[in-house]
Amino acid sequence: MKLIAALAAALLAGCSANEPRYKIAGSADNGRLLLRQYGCGACHRIPGVATADGNVGPPLHQISEQVYLAGVLPNTPANMIHWIRAPQAVDPLTAMPDLAVSEAHALDMAAYLYSLR
Template identity: 50%
Template sequence: MQKAEYAQVTEQSALRGRALITQYQCGSCHAIPGVANARGVTAVSLAGFSRRSYIAGRIPNQPDALALWIIDPHAQISASTMPTLAVSPEQARDMAAYLWTLK
């Protein structure tokens, strides 16, 4: 598995993350505040994501864990319905940075 060490959230990384979330069409399944056309209803809304205790109800919600989840959700929870998106560790960190702005 690829490693995704989390760096401090910066405005630039969060902006890149929002663009990547749009590019990878995460809003097809999730409703995501601040992301155009992200009104999906087949997965949970990501509103207030940074205040959640767990990712997918099982993984402690920490930035490093979130980046790893984005890279390969099935390595974390084999029965997950979230697709593997083939994002790089850097892209996953930026996507996680954006989700951590959602208070």
């Protein structure tokens, strides 16, 4: 019970404050540019990223509020980075391609995505 209360408190704290849900080490500014360079916007709508108006995958404007990533991974920075780098390792059937994103680049992209609200 205590664990559940602690988890609920952590989730509520993350959702209510006017702060990014996760403060992670990456550069959100660089992440915004990388999201464009890797072509993520061909499939996703991402506010603030030029030409990111695709509808192949889900829009990413509220990803920071989501409980799960791609419906299966708990939404944490480590899982976000894992998903961006190796979506097939999570779900072999997913349409999201492996774009050979480096760990550092995925960290920056995650920093930008978590800054959206």
